[in-house]
Amino acid sequence: MPAAPRQRRAARHAQSTDDTAASSPRKEPITVGRITDAALEVVGAEGYDALTIRRVAAVLGTGPSSLYAHIVNKDDLDDLLVGRLSAEIVLPEPDTAEWRGQLFDVFTQIRDQYLKYPGISRAAMAMVPTNLEALRVREGLFAILLAGGIEPRTAAWALDAISLYVSAYALEQSMVQRRKHPDQEWVVSRDELLHRFTALPADTFPQTRRYAAELTSGTGPDRFAFTLELILNNLCPSA
Known part of the structure; x- marks a missing residue:
């Protein structure tokens, strides 16, 4: 051998x-x-x-x-990275009355860990975690969903969907940061984007012109909270 x-x-x-x-x-x-x-x-x-x-x-x-x-390889290294970040996540004891708030808090912690290291959320995408710390976090999140009365399959799929959103959000933020160059300020500047929208032809883009302020409103964290709450508030306990 x-x-x-x-x-x-x-x-x-x-x-x-x-x-x-x-x-x-x-x-x-x-x-x-x-x-x-x-x-x-x-x-x-x-x-x-x-x-x-x-x-x-x-x-x-x-x-x-x-x-x-x-x-073993780069994928193995990714698993170690996700595990290291997962070790920093604090999980609450599942509460049937506060489960949505608990999920919001834990997923926000995960987002913040990803944002410390530009682009690292890619390591968590398109992979099944095997690191014990990553599995600990997944177990904790699943337990919170079940404590909220969510049917097991719905809870499992919701966990995947929210995890994907959190990873994608963090990845987008890292991409935005890389684009912050003097000659590309319009990519991340709300004022410039608002100006461009309101300058569009009214006959072709009536709604974009009319609601330019709404389309460009809110910070990244504002929109993160909105989306997370939108998903969580539409998860209904089984009868």
Whole structure:
């Protein structure tokens, strides 16, 4: 049976002499925790698009092969990142009277964790979490929905839908931040957008011109709260 990655790695270094080991400073061992820390450092400084196994290895001062002794691939790294952020989420004891408010609070916590690291919510999209911390949060959210009297399948689907919205919202916010350049201010400026809408031909865009203020109103957090409440308020306990 082929040797495991860690065993092969150990064998490669078995020929080091005692003199070499004594004269060289001992490097801090590579661990899953250090890999996750380095990955978050990359995303925090450069955005999620810059995250690669090679880039994380460079932060740790090692080669990619050293990381593969601990992680399988980039998807595995994504799972670790989602798990690390999930560990920061505080879950309440499900309350049958306050379940909507509890869900709003927990999903807002998740949003805020995503917003700390530009684009990291992509790691949570199109994947089934296996990290125990991510599963803890999912279990807690599901329990709150069930405590609210939501039928199990409806609760499961609602959990997926809201999670997708929260991830997409955070991703959009990171994209907006990347577009904030002097020559592209109109992309994120409400005043400029309002001006453009009201300047449209009235015969072609009557509603856009008339309701330009409403179409451009509200901050990102305002619209996040509106959408989340819209979904939650339309979840009805089963009879």
